Amino acid sequence: MIRLAIFDCDGTLVDSQHNICRAVEEAFDGARLVPPPRPAIRNIVGLSLVEAMRILLPGADNAQHQALADDYKAAFFRLRSTGAMAEEPLYDGMIDTLETLRANGWALGVATGKSDRGLAHVLTHHGIIDWFMTLQTADRHPSKPHPSMIETAMADAGALAADTVMIGDTSFDMAMARAAGTRAIGVAWGYHPADELIAAGADVIVADVAGLAHAVEAP
Incomplete structure (x- = not known):
């Protein structure tokens, strides 16, 4: 057994909440959107990125949700590669x-x-x-x-x-x-x-x- x-x-x-929140904020800033409050970001931790963006920005279409997910991944990688993220x-x-x-x-x-x-x-x-x-x-x-x-x-x-x-x-x-x-x-x-x-x-x-x-x- x-x-x-x-x-x-x-x-x-x-x-990992600090890093996740910061990457979401950078993704929204890059799209010229007001970032969600951090409690809202923490509440979507664990979901896949596109689903998380649907919840954080419910009025947007699928293309914008996908774009925000891609921007999140780029922001996360950039912050990590430059040493700007906490472990x-x-x-x-x-x-x-x-x-x-x-x-x-x-x-x-x-x-x-x-x-x-x-x-x-x-x-x-x-x-x-x-x-x-x-x-x-x-x-x-x-x-x-x-x-x-x-x-x-x-x-x-x-x-x-x-x-x-x-x-x-x-x-x-x-x-x-x-x-x-x-x-x-x-x-x-x-x-x-x-x-x-x-x-x-x-x-x-x-x-x-x-x-x-x-x-x-x-x-």
């Missing part, structure tokens, strides 16, 4: 949690709205990319909450839905887990409040990283 723990990245493994730190205690799960026989995966390049950069920077046997990103899947990322991760690992848990900080993660038929663990240190996670289908909310491994192991 393969037990699979799938993690969201932004707001779950790493705190995306792992949340305190996350290394210990991942090591505990691996030692207890869990296979690890990631399902994220990041691109392949962005996810690889973060995991490589923290020296943990080889700890994950399956990496699913927005480059190859519909936006969350579509279950495609989880379904592909389970196929990669050879895991059943009953033996898989999705761990995330947004309602999109919880709804994705429900759509895939897996357990859903919400984390309280990310970007959506606990009541939204519960409403979207979280089985449990974990208050801090120290309690996460126990929640994953719980039946």
Whole structure:
């Protein structure tokens, strides 16, 4: 039996809100649009970029949403390549949690709205990319909450839905887990409040990283 723990990245493994907000603001500035307030930007973290832009600018057409998504990617790459971005730190205690799960026989995966390049950069920077046997990103899947990322991760690992848990900080993660038929663990240190996670289908909310491994192991 393969037990699979799938993690969201932004707001779950790493705190990336500063960089995401700044890249959105630059994309809107470049299009001569008023940037959304930061709480609104944090609320779309986890979605694929075009879907995020649809929510942030609902009156625009598909072409403008795509253009803003492209501008976001260009801004993010430019800010990173010039050293203007802060590093995306792992949340305190996350290394210990991942090591505990691996030692207890869990296979690890990631399902994220990041691109392949962005996810690889973060995991490589923290020296943990080889700890994950399956990496699913927005480059190859519909936006969350579509279950495609989880379904592909389970196929990669050879895991059943009953033996898989999705761990995330947004309602999109919880709804994705429900759509895939897996357990859903919400984390309280990310970007959506606990009541939204519960409403979207979280089985449990974990208050801090120290309690996460126990929640994953719980039946």
